[in-house]
């Protein structure tokens with residue numbers, strides 16, 4: 018049984034999109050629904066972990082016995098993560114964080130004037146990279162949403178961000194990935210690549226957490 022595999026282990030998961038304000042009434046965001054991250058939170062809790070879920074704006078109910086903090090922007094998400102990261106053994110970044118925000122946020126509603134409108138963006142902090150670069154980082158699992166060359170791009174992110182593990186999904190396949198109930202993952206570590214075939218996000222989350230458990234035990238002896 019996998020019921021108590023993560024007993025005594027603290028796991029933090031980011032999920033959903035972030036929203037970056039253009040002005041008080043408009044924002045940019047993406048199609049993440051939070052379903053994948055919430056399924057992971059539920060699976061981890063069912064395996065005995067103490068789970069903290071940091072959620073962007075999504076319309077999902079909180080899994081049983083999971084502590085949830087809601088955030089809006091990437092900067093909010095980073096702040097919420099940093100507040101509790103010290104207590105975490107494992108950090109899982111499933112959120113689709115906006116890479117950019119508006120450079121100078123407009124405090125008043127933009128008025129329709131010229132035929133064209135240009136907005137200037139500035140880079141957001143990389144939450145996963147910030148966590149992985151800590152002096153004593155938790156075990157890190159990142160996600161990679163790709164449309165082509167999935168394995169190569171994912172492996173590059175694993176190395177560049179110095180992660181323990183990365184789960185890549187091909188978001189160009191209809192019916193999988195963003196906002197659907199199913200997904201498929203390629204789970205990559207330095208030594209191994211493992212394919213998790215198309216399945217419901219809850220079944221995949223369970224399989225993924227079994228892989229996390231064996232890699233965590235192998236690399237972080239307690």
Ligand code: PMT
Pocket residue numbers: 031033034048049050051052053054091110111112113114115116141142143144145146158159160161162163174186188194195196197
């Ligand atoms: O929410 P669903 O509708 O269920 O869809 C699930 C999903 C497709 C969103 C999910 O499976 C997924 O792939 N999440 C990561 C999406 C993503 O933004 O990937 P990325 O390749 O841009 O980012 C790489 C990694 O860095 C991710 O772990 C991401 O959380 C993290 N990141 C990225 C940018 C940033 N500023 N901070 C981060 O922490």
